[in-house]
Amino acid sequence: MTDPFSNPEIPLSERLFSDWGRDILVANGFLTRLPFRPVGGVAPGGLAQASRAFPIIGLIVGLIAGAGLMASAELDLHPLACALIGLALAALVTGGLHEDGLADVADGFGGGQDRDAKLRIMRDSRIGAFGVLALIFSIGIRAAILGGLPGPGLAAASLVGAAILSRAVLPVFMHRTPLARNDGLASEAGKPDLETAGIALGLGAIGGIVFLGLGAGIIAAIAVLGAAVAVAWLAQRQIGGYTGDVLGAAQQTAETALLIVAGAMLS
Numbered sequence: 001m002t003d004p005f006s007n008p009e010i011p012l013s014e015r016l017f018s019d020w021g022r023d024i025l026v027a028n029g030f031l032t033r034l035p036f037r038p039v040g041g042v043a044p045g046g047l048a049q050a051s052r053a054f055p056i057i058g059l060i061v062g063l064i065a066g067a068g069l070m071a072s073a074e075l076d077l078h079p080l081a082c083a084l085i086g087l088a089l090a091a092l093v094t095g096g097l098h099e100d101g102l103a104d105v106a107d108g109f110g111g112g113q114d115r116d117a118k119l120r121i122m123r124d125s126r127i128g129a130f131g132v133l134a135l136i137f138s139i140g141i142r143a144a145i146l147g148g149l150p151g152p153g154l155a156a157a158s159l160v161g162a163a164i165l166s167r168a169v170l171p172v173f174m175h176r177t178p179l180a181r182n183d184g185l186a187s188e189a190g191k192p193d194l195e196t197a198g199i200a201l202g203l204g205a206i207g208g209i210v211f212l213g214l215g216a217g218i219i220a221a222i223a224v225l226g227a228a229v230a231v232a233w234l235a236q237r238q239i240g241g242y243t244g245d246v247l248g249a250a251q252q253t254a255e256t257a258l259l260i261v262a263g264a265m266l267s
Contacts, residue, residue, distance in 0.1 A: 231250040
């Protein structure tokens, strides 16, 4: 069978489209539970190239979550309940991937006495007090902000923008931050190059501006980058770099930072 991803006889436009299509499928397989996967699996390091499609997957997750929030509002539910339903749908679509990372990082960084102990705790499937508190505060802050925005339309748009930008920053995070260990999910994913990270961030910035407006979108992008830098700095101090769990924590922190900006500017 002809491979459209590498055959030079196929027109460049078609190959580029095929490349993006596969990257979207690879990124979706990593970031969500939606039943769309690339044929033949993913080679080691293949996720690094596909990470440019992370903001596109964020758009899909955000639209599903935002639709749930809007549908709940049509039922005249309390705005806080609508926000929680939207966040619950996002977690359902992703299988709680990022929330699990946040909880593991909170448990490891909060409970480990040294680097090895922190990494060991993060690999433990059980959740501790620090992880529970991190999830309560993370979900609570985001739901309270979304519920306090003036109208479900603005809340849904903010939720979509947050889903896009918080995932768009992950390739930059992966490119700039060293790995904490040479095994595990993050190591198998590979490290995106500068071009891939730049494309993802550019797509995220466009998505943020579309859904939040020019001023709020630019400030939100800065806030997301700042949150990612803060998580990267903390991870390097605690365990020497990032793991798959740290990526999840970075996404959750970035999303929270963006919604704080949205709450401050759009209320």
